[in-house]
Amino acid sequence: xxxxxxxxxxxxxxxxxxxxxxxxxxxxxxxxxxxxxxxxxxxxxxxxxxxxxxxxxxxxxxxxxxxxxxxxxxxxxxxxxxxxxxxxxxxxxxxxxxxxxxxxxxxxxxxxxxxxxxxxxxxxxxxxxxxxxxxxxxxxxxxxxxxxxxxxxxxxxxxxxxxxxxxxxxxxxxxxxxxxxxxxxxxxxxxxxxxxxxxxxxxxxxxxxxxxxxxxxxxxxxxxxxxxxxxxxxxxxxxxxxxxxxxxxxxxxxxxxxxxxxxxxxxxxxxxxxxxxxxxxxxxxxxxxxxxxxxxxxxxxxxxxxxxxxxxxxxxxxxxxxxxxxxxxxxxxxxxxxxxxxxxxxxxxxxxxxxxxxxxxxxxxxxxxxxxxxxxxxxxxxxxxxxxxxxxxxxxxxxxxxxxxxxxxxxxxxxxxxxxxxxxxxxxxxxxxxxxxxxxxxxxxxxxxxxxxxxx
Amino acid sequence: xxxxxxxxxxxxxxxxxxxxxxxxxxxxxxxxxxxxxxxxxxxxxxxxxxxxxxxxxxxxxxxxxxxxxxxxxxxxxxxxxxxxxxxxxxxxxxxxxxxxxxxxxxxxxxxxxxxxxxxxxxxxxxxxxxxxxxxxxxxxxxxxxxxxxxxxxxxxxxxxxxxxxxxxxxxxxxxxxxxxxxxxxxxxxxxxxxxxxxxxxxxxxxxxxxxxxxxxxxxxxxxxxxxxxxxxxxxxxxxxxxxxxxxxxxxxxxxxxxxxxxxxxxxxxxxxxxxxxxxxxxxxxxxxxxxxxxxxxxxxxxxxxxxxxxxxxxxxxxxxxxxxxxxxxxxxxxxxxxxxxxxxxxxxxxxxxxxxxxxxxxxxxxxxxxxxxxxxxxxxxxxxxxxxxxxxxxxxxxxxxxxxxxxxxxxxxxxxxxxxxxxxxxxxxxxxxxxxxxxxxxxxxxxxxxxxxxxx
Numbered sequence: 001x002x003x004x005x006x007x008x009x010x011x012x013x014x015x016x017x018x019x020x021x022x023x024x025x026x027x028x029x030x031x032x033x034x035x036x037x038x039x040x041x042x043x044x045x046x047x048x049x050x051x052x053x054x055x056x057x058x059x060x061x062x063x064x065x066x067x068x069x070x071x072x073x074x075x076x077x078x079x080x081x082x083x084x085x086x087x088x089x090x091x092x093x094x095x096x097x098x099x100x101x102x103x104x105x106x107x108x109x110x111x112x113x114x115x116x117x118x119x120x121x122x123x124x125x126x127x128x129x130x131x132x133x134x135x136x137x138x139x140x141x142x143x144x145x146x147x148x149x150x151x152x153x154x155x156x157x158x159x160x161x162x163x164x165x166x167x168x169x170x171x172x173x174x175x176x177x178x179x180x181x182x183x184x185x186x187x188x189x190x191x192x193x194x195x196x197x198x199x200x201x202x203x204x205x206x207x208x209x210x211x212x213x214x215x216x217x218x219x220x221x222x223x224x225x226x227x228x229x230x231x232x233x234x235x236x237x238x239x240x241x242x243x244x245x246x247x248x249x250x251x252x253x254x255x256x257x258x259x260x261x262x263x264x265x266x267x268x269x270x271x272x273x274x275x276x277x278x279x280x281x282x283x284x285x286x287x288x289x290x291x292x293x294x295x296x297x298x299x300x301x302x303x304x305x306x307x308x309x310x311x312x313x314x315x316x317x318x319x320x321x322x323x324x325x326x327x328x329x330x331x332x333x334x335x336x337x338x339x340x341x342x343x344x345x346x347x348x349x350x351x352x353x354x355x356x357x358x359x360x361x362x363x364x365x366x367x368x369x370x371x372x373x374x375x376x377x378x379x380x381x382x383x384x385x386x387x388x389x390x391x392x393x394x395x396x397x398x399x400x401x402x403x404x405x406x407x408x409x410x411x412x413x414x415x416x417x418x419x420x421x422x423x424x425x426x427x428x429x430x431x432x433x434x435x436x437x438x439x440x441x442x443x444x445x446x447x448x449x450x451x452x453x454x455x456x
Numbered sequence: 457x458x459x460x461x462x463x464x465x466x467x468x469x470x471x472x473x474x475x476x477x478x479x480x481x482x483x484x485x486x487x488x489x490x491x492x493x494x495x496x497x498x499x500x501x502x503x504x505x506x507x508x509x510x511x512x513x514x515x516x517x518x519x520x521x522x523x524x525x526x527x528x529x530x531x532x533x534x535x536x537x538x539x540x541x542x543x544x545x546x547x548x549x550x551x552x553x554x555x556x557x558x559x560x561x562x563x564x565x566x567x568x569x570x571x572x573x574x575x576x577x578x579x580x581x582x583x584x585x586x587x588x589x590x591x592x593x594x595x596x597x598x599x600x601x602x603x604x605x606x607x608x609x610x611x612x613x614x615x616x617x618x619x620x621x622x623x624x625x626x627x628x629x630x631x632x633x634x635x636x637x638x639x640x641x642x643x644x645x646x647x648x649x650x651x652x653x654x655x656x657x658x659x660x661x662x663x664x665x666x667x668x669x670x671x672x673x674x675x676x677x678x679x680x681x682x683x684x685x686x687x688x689x690x691x692x693x694x695x696x697x698x699x700x701x702x703x704x705x706x707x708x709x710x711x712x713x714x715x716x717x718x719x720x721x722x723x724x725x726x727x728x729x730x731x732x733x734x735x736x737x738x739x740x741x742x743x744x745x746x747x748x749x750x751x752x753x754x755x756x757x758x759x760x761x762x763x764x765x766x767x768x769x770x771x772x773x774x775x776x777x778x779x780x781x782x783x784x785x786x787x788x789x790x791x792x793x794x795x796x797x798x799x800x801x802x803x804x805x806x807x808x809x810x811x812x813x814x815x816x817x818x819x820x821x822x823x824x825x826x827x828x829x830x831x832x833x834x835x836x837x838x839x840x841x842x843x844x845x846x847x848x849x850x851x852x853x854x855x856x857x858x859x860x861x862x863x864x865x866x867x868x869x870x871x872x873x874x875x876x877x878x879x880x881x882x883x884x885x886x887x888x889x890x891x892x893x894x895x896x897x898x899x900x901x902x903x904x905x906x907x908x909x910x911x912x
Contacts, residue, residue, distance in 0.1 A: 427632055
């Protein structure tokens with residue numbers, strides 16, 4: 001970093017990417033395809049059209065084009081809040097007394113408060129172009145639902161959000177934001193769907209899970225005219241849209257001649273981490289650079305670090321296509337004591353393949369360590385991070401402290417995916433010493449794994 | 457605006473102002489001085505030192521230096537979130553089909569969510585430099601308290617916040633944010649002070665007011681060793697710190713050759729509006745430019761449009777110096793039905809003098825119109841505004857609609873002081889049609905005015 005480098009690097013608006021980066025076009029071995037659960041054959045475009053709008057299906061299946069144009073109607077939306085800043089965490093570096101340089105790409109400077117808006121805008125735009133009148137989705141912490149509500153208000157498409165019940169109780173204000181943008185919010189599991197009623201019958205006191213909310217949203221989409229389902233993570237087209245994060249980050253770093261050694265992201269379904277690393281990973285695959293990639297996940301929902309690489313359903317109701325991914329089993333529901341987000345049982349198939357093939361590492365963290373990192377970050381850098389994002393902060397802190405011990409001047413880059421404005425119940429518990437740490441037992445996981453479909 | 461002008465103008469970090477702008481040095485007639493309530497003589501530096509730290513007292517009384525240097529320790533803090541963006545509201549212009557150009561200076565891109573951080577950083581820095589170990593303050597909507605908690609965490613000074621009780625109930629998450637940054641939060645009126653106990657005895661069910669919380673914070677500061685009181689609005693030194701808003705705005709406009717015709721800000725105590733207009737008003741006073749300045753205030757707390765220009769106490773407990781300002785009377789407590797913020801009974805003495813001398817206009821708005829404007833803005837521009845800020849939005853909308861009717865291509869600039877993340881109870885009421893409009897009766901105001909001290 002030169003002396004002229006600002007602490008917050010804002011790319012000029014004219015440098016907003018005009019294409020997304022499709023990493024699959026550069027992967028030496030592709031992820032295994034989604035399978036139709038009836039035929040066990042790879043899903044075709046026709047299989048997916050009843051669920052997703054057509055352009056998204058094309059993107060989901062596109063493994064050949066490295067760059068896919070961002071329509072002007074989406075670029076126009078992006079300009080409301082992008083390019084997002086790349087920030088030098090100099091206050092944190094000073095606190096840690098580390099020789100490392102720490103940078104973070106901050107995606108929280110928009111009302112939805114997270115990176116999810118990048119894919120929400122794209123998915124609603126295509127739905128509108130196709131003439132759809134309504135969409136359904138699920139949301140966990142509420143970031144995806146809020147982002148989608150904003151995009152639906154802008155493009156004028158109706159929206160029903162199935163919100164994980166425990167989150168809707170912990171985050172009532174998230175619900176109010178979605179409603180302010182015109183969305184209808186249903187706590188899940190609910191009695192409005194067969195999937196919901198089934199889960200309620202088996203687990204009447206459950207706080208819900210993303211997998212369960214997905215089942216409900218899918219069922220509603222299939223039963224409603226001119227309606228489709230949209231998903232905020234995991235899928236290939238979502239990672240594609242999120243590549244705008246990585247493209248901007250790379251352009252900002254190159255503008256100032258900064259070369260990262262380590263690139264870190266939190267990983268729930270993988271959309272932010274996949275988007276952040278996309279153009280960097282293409283360089284690593286091509287042998288041009290040797291970045292170290294680290295996915296940071298919660299110990300209570302450790303898909304990478306303790307999951308199996310196998311075919312599994314994307315939802316608890318077992319209605320989706322089968323996806324080859326690192327998974328804890330679609331029946332896995334994280335402890336309600338887990339306040340840190342990233343509650344999904346599976347992981348992006350693209351990231352799963354890269355992990356399996358040794359291109360990236362993963363680490364898991366207990367939530368008390370994660371909140372410690374979050375509070376330190378907030379006090380030093382001003383921004384209150386989302387607990388999800390704080391997993392990446394914890395990992396970056398550990399790496400920076402290692403540098404202090406070894407004297408290495410590594411350049412650490414991480415994704416700060418969002419703000420913690422709507423996670424204050426969790427922070428309140430943390431402040432009061434009420435957070436408890438949790439990790440599933442081996443026996444629990446074995447039970448969950450037993451139902452996986454081990455095809456390859 | 458040329459075609460090359462971005463929608464969001466970010467000044468380079470190197471253009472961060474290095475001095476604040478002290479408008480009093482350019483005013484042809486100065487505001488009347490604060491008076492000591494015992495002697496009725498102008499307050500001296502010595503009178504103010506027990507309450508405020510020394511550097512702030514010097515700034516409060518400085519009427520001669522047009523520019524006052526921003527210490528590097530404060531510039532360093534500012535760089536965490538400044539320069540803030542100046543945004544072209546092109547999505548709103550399209551929605552309104554107006555020939556007007558609308559710009560807003562957005563101060564919400566920081567965790568406190570508002571412009572209040574600009575003065576909080578300065579005040580805590582000087583307290584730390586003076587060797588103080590704790591501060592007290594009051595907060596209404598919670599923006600000031602949050603900002604101060606962030607600054608106190610950064611500079612490591614202890615903080616007690618007296619929070620208007622109705623706000624602490626409507627905005628529990630604001631309290632949690634302050635606590636996350638390490639502050640102690642007391643709902644006001646409380647039984648921890650004589651002032652609080654007195655008000656509780658007279659009005660046991662009151663939701664509190666800023667004036668009352670100020671009395672409590674002041675009393676605690678005076679009774680605690682090595683402690684001072686800090687205030688987030690009204691006072692001259694607060695407007696001085698907020699001039700960073702106007703200085704950046706002016707630099708950004710000049711960079712792209714944009715000349716505003718109308719400059720609008722919401723006005724509670726006046727800090728944001730005073731800071732925004734400071735360098736522009738200096739030009740108007742000097743006869744160089746003829747900007748139209750409009751202060752937007754709530755109909756339920758209409759200091760400018762229905763208040764009297766007179767000496768009054770700054771607090772309900774009648775413990776502060778006497779301030780010559782537009783005021784509704786220090787006994788005035790706005791209706792608890794008022795959800796839109798800007799609840800203070802008085803107005804900055806600088807702005808009051810300018811208003812009295814005809815340099816600026818004021819308009820008042822009922823809250824249902826303000827929330828309509830807020831919701832439209834959120835859907836068009838993405839950002840969910842604070843209800844306070846939405847008063848300025850409403851005023852800007854009205855002006856833009858006028859331009860549509862007359863065909864005039866005016867350039868409208870307004871201050872978007874903050875985000876509505878912590879005002880969701882109010883938005884929830886609005887969404888459910890439960891907001892009611894309120895304005896004090898003439899009889900109520902006359903009763904309140906009867907106690908004013910009419911010295912000049």
